[in-house]
Amino acid sequence: MIYKRSSALFSEAERVIPGGVNSPVRAFKGVGGTPIFVKEAKGAYLYDEDGNRLIDYINSWGPMVLGHAYQPVVDAVIEKAKKGTSFGMPTEIETKIAELAVSMVPNIDKIRFVNSGTEACMSAVRLARGYTNKDKIIKFAGCYHGHSDSFLIQAGSGASTFGTPNSPGVTKGTAKDTLLAKYNDIENVKQLIEANPNEIACIIIEPVAGNMGCVPPNEGFLQTLRNLCDANNILLVFDEVMTGFRLAKGGAQELYNIKADIVCFGKVIGGGLPVGAFAASKEIMDYLAPSGPVYQAGTLSGNPLAMAAGLAMLTQLNQDAQVFNRLNKKTAYLHTGIANVMNKNEVVHTINRVGSMISVHFAKDAVVDFETAANGNNDTFKKFFHGLLHEGVYIAPSAFETWFITDALSYEDLDFTINAVNNVAKTL
């Protein structure tokens, strides 16, 4: 495959944009080589600036659950844009999408829209602190909740890819209020709670981790967290930026039948436009300004184009009762197919999957937390990534990311992918 134009565009970008990209993982630093510049995308495919067609397993890191340029979303955005792109004043569509989201997700009464997953998680934690009048939070190593200061402590995703899970610029004062636990290790959480009595405002968790590759919660782990929170007056915050409107209509709360106190959204909820949201019971949400004392705001929050895209996306997911089943089946098919060809070629690997989130770890043992995820063989991952790219299959350029499956993928696309994995596995 030729990447001549992508390479030239990247060189130009590097002159005026730090690292040539507006978000680090895009830069291919973890895998080497030059990032692909996208020209356009439709359904399951990306078309790059050199004319290559790639089957896309990133799907904008999650939002494109129904495929790229999904017609109802595109139409909704075009129609809205004709009527003005931002007002900074209330619009009816904000209430419409809020009503729909509240009806789809269990256990929430009110929702506030923001512009990114980072903002959603940052605001959720401020709300939890204000509501409980406590300062500390527990987060899990390898989980990523955006790039807000409190979360850049052993963060997953790009932070781990570049070996900087703790960023310079985060003050010691901020860092001391973030307590770090091991994913799937309930004893560790108990110890932290005991060592910090009446100081912990919330536990924030990706109910299915997707930022150290896909790492599912162990059986009973989320329920035990729920019980610990109840016993200690701690709020449980589910970061459903990846899992929301993807694993089920009601996200991980529905899938695992666990009630979170505050839920964060991003990605799918905006249909591919920059949207995040956080939601909770009426009592907790009314603690936010202007009804309550915790301040949170945004000039472009509830932007009409973003709301139109999100509403079209959620409407479709709400109407199509079978969509989550189809996504599960397609991902299970891919899972089995990849496992077969990896085994046939004797490649040491572990595949983790929950619903339409899946990742291939080049590790022998079960991957249950950040440590076991980081044990994966990164040199093999690099070869795997570039091999697949050469075959026309685009996965995230980091071993610490999940693949996102879209309903736009046909079984032919999945067979094509499994065949590509077979070709690459032979060379590993």
Ligand code: PMP
């Ligand atoms: N939480 C999770 C679970 C995420 O995966 C991400 C982004 N990948 C974020 C929060 C931050 O979202 P954003 O990049 O939109 O700020």
